[in-house]
Amino acid sequence: GAVVSQHPSWVICKSGTSVKIECRSLDFQATTMFWYRQFPKQSLMLMATSNEGSKATYEQGVEKDKFLINHASLTLSTLTVTSAHPEDSSFYICSARDGQKHYGYTFGSGTRLTVV
Amino acid sequence: QQPVQSPQAVILREGEDAVINCSSSKALYSVHWYRQKHGEAPVFLMILLKGGEQKGHDKISASFNEKKQQSSLYLTASQLSYSGTYFCGTGQHLSGNTPLVFGKGTRLSVIA
Numbered sequence: 001g002a003v004v005s006q007h008p009s010w011v012i013c014k015s016g017t018s019v020k021i022e023c024r025s026l027d028f029q030a031t032t033m034f035w036y037r038q039f040p041k042q043s044l045m046l047m048a049t050s051n052e053g054s055k056a057t058y059e060q061g062v063e064k065d066k067f068l069i070n071h072a073s074l075t076l077s078t079l080t081v082t083s084a085h086p087e088d089s090s091f092y093i094c095s096a097r098d099g100q101k102h103y104g105y106t107f108g109s110g111t112r113l114t115v116v
Numbered sequence: 117q118q119p120v121q122s123p124q125a126v127i128l129r130e131g132e133d134a135v136i137n138c139s140s141s142k143a144l145y146s147v148h149w150y151r152q153k154h155g156e157a158p159v160f161l162m163i164l165l166k167g168g169e170q171k172g173h174d175k176i177s178a179s180f181n182e183k184k185q186q187s188s189l190y191l192t193a194s195q196l197s198y199s200g201t202y203f204c205g206t207g208q209h210l211s212g213n214t215p216l217v218f219g220k221g222t223r224l225s226v227i228a
Contacts, residue, residue: 006157031213032213034215034216042220042221043118043218043219043220044158044203044218045218046215046216046217049213049215051213095215095216104148104150104160104161104162104163105148105160105205105216106160107150107157107158107159107160108157109156109157110156110157112155
């Protein structure tokens with residue numbers, strides 16, 4: 001149980017374009033999902049908390065206009081990297097927890113974004 | 117605040133044991149342990165809740181001392197498959213609405 005699906009697994013885009021990453025909870029409802037970013041050999045850094053039906057909560061230093069988060073349903077959250085630049089290249093991972101069970105937080109498989 | 121993990125890295129031979137520690141300056145409700153292999157997402161190992169839990173699975177176990185705000189992950193008779201980076205994530209509430217804050221990770225390499 002508690003499966004989180006993330007797509008795409010990788011994406012290469014040109015500077016200035018926008019990229020959308022999807023995160024779905026497959027067998028549970030997630031009113032809250034979390035988006036992390038991980039640079040090579042570093043820890044997972046929380047970017048934002050995605051709340052179903054309301055605005056996302058962004059961590060300090062994360063530009064909300066650049067990283068648009070939409071949590072339109074209880075099973076889907078999307079992260080859109082707008083006007084991507086090479087410094088946005090990173091591993092983006094979403095996470096959610098099945099509140100009905102005492103499971104740990106489940107992570108999606110991650111999306112490796114490369115901006116060229 | 118980010119929990120502190122130690123050691124930063126460790127190299128083991130197959131069959132050896134290792135301990136990874138995680139400490140926080142804040143009161144904790146839970147500690148979550150994950151293992152991440154290169155290029156992959158973190159995989160959940162176990163969660164320990166407030167109340168001084170200890171638990172294990174196969175040859176991996178963990179303890180949580182809430183008074184000291186510390187948790188330790190014990191890897192016994194290590195196998196090659198144990199290689200990876202281990203992260204502890206700390207939670208201050210059981211609610212699924214609060215995110216985990218992760219330590220910087222401990223890179224474990226098991227060699228034959």
